[in-house]
Amino acid sequence: MAKKSRVKNRQAAAAPTDGPNPRAACPCGSGKRYKACHGAAGGVFVGRPFEGLPGECDLVALRELVPSATVSLAVKGYESTPVTLGTLLPGAAPAMSRDSGEVWVGLQVQHNYGDVSRDVAAALVQALEARAAGESGVFGLTTAPGDGPRLQDLVTNSSLDVTVHKGFDWWIGDVEDKSDLEHALEHANESVLPTERLTSVEAAYWTSVGSKEHLRWVMPEPEDALLTALARLHVAGDDVIVPDARFVGMFRAHGLLAPVWDVPVGTGAEALEEPAVAFKKLLDETLADDSEITPEVRSARAGLANRQVTIR
Incomplete structure (x- = not known):
């Protein structure tokens, strides 16, 4: 009887529940089991983070498949600030407030706190607030963004106009003196597949x-x-x-x-x-x-x- 109970308990523990399997690899790509990553206490994982945004399928492609592309975003409360969403920013920066007055935000970044939409939005808000204060620089996350806005709360575009680039020359489009950046740009362009x-x-x-x-x-x-x-x-x-x-x-x-x-x-x-x-x-x-x-x-x-x- 005890043996049957142990088997039954093991089967119950292994039975799948709603959401990711706790014993399977975490869908965030960390390589850890879900229960030790975003399935842990306080963790969060949003399986379809761009749902409800215009161009959801393109956003997934830009996040995972496309080397160099940009999209102009209209952001609630910052309508006068030019905002560019890019696949990859210089140095894999999450977001940048540029000297030109533009704000850039990247999709291909190194951190992942479980909800890509909230992660990107948090970095974007930091850069936008800095730009409003007249500050330039690189902005990103070192901890989970908490309960802040998601892209769905900020983006007001009715559609996305994706521009695919042959390289990363757009990185220096708003820079007057490009000489110090040419070597880094050449190196980045070598990695771009047509x-x-x-x-x-x-x-x-x-x-x-x-x-x-x-x-x-x-x-x-x-x-x-x-x-x-x-x-x-x-x-x-x-x-x-x-x-x-x-x-x-x-x-x-x-x-x-x-x-x-x-x-x-x-x-x-x-x-x-x-x-x-x-x-x-x-x-x-x-x-x-x-x-x-x-x-x-x-x-x-x-x-x-x-x-x-x-x-x-």
Whole structure:
């Protein structure tokens, strides 16, 4: 009887509950178990931090996939201050109040306190307050931001106009004497992979890694529905974006999935525009299919799930 009780207790302790599995790796990317990281007492983890913001899918891409891009933000209470949201700022700074009067805030930063939206907003507010006081400098977080505002509370844009850059020359666009910065800029530019955002669909990015080209497309649909639709398309042979392209899997980041295709070298972004529109139309039609899935689709769906790589 005692042995059965111990087994039952172990099973109950291991049973999944709502939210991340306490024994699994923390979704923040720290490498620790969730229970020892953001699942600990006082910890917080927001799985979909950009939900409700315009351009949520693009924000996920800029946070995790795109090397150099910027977006102009309109911020409540600071309408007269030019604010730029960038993928990566000089020195991986969280936020900067510039001598030019601009304020910059970065998405690709080293800290993560569990709610990316609140983290970014906290650094942004620091820089905005400094700018209002006529101060310049770098601003960021050394501790969790607490109960301050999130980006959803600050950003008033109705849409996001993303500009993808070939390098980081925008870092010195507001600097008069650029001579002392040229070496650092050259070093940063060497790390940038050619990347372009498709204009015909939302949050789809072509990139070249030299020997390969990829299309990475962040999609807003719920994971279960999207997996099923992609599995249906795969079984039907309709998951090929362009001839000789191959659907290779997907990233999971900040609560959304980003399917990835290998495309033939030399394809480029422009050649993907019309095929992406056609695929999106087919995907939407397939998402609306609520018929029972076949064993082939169920098997394909399991295969797709096994090819997911969780970034955050």
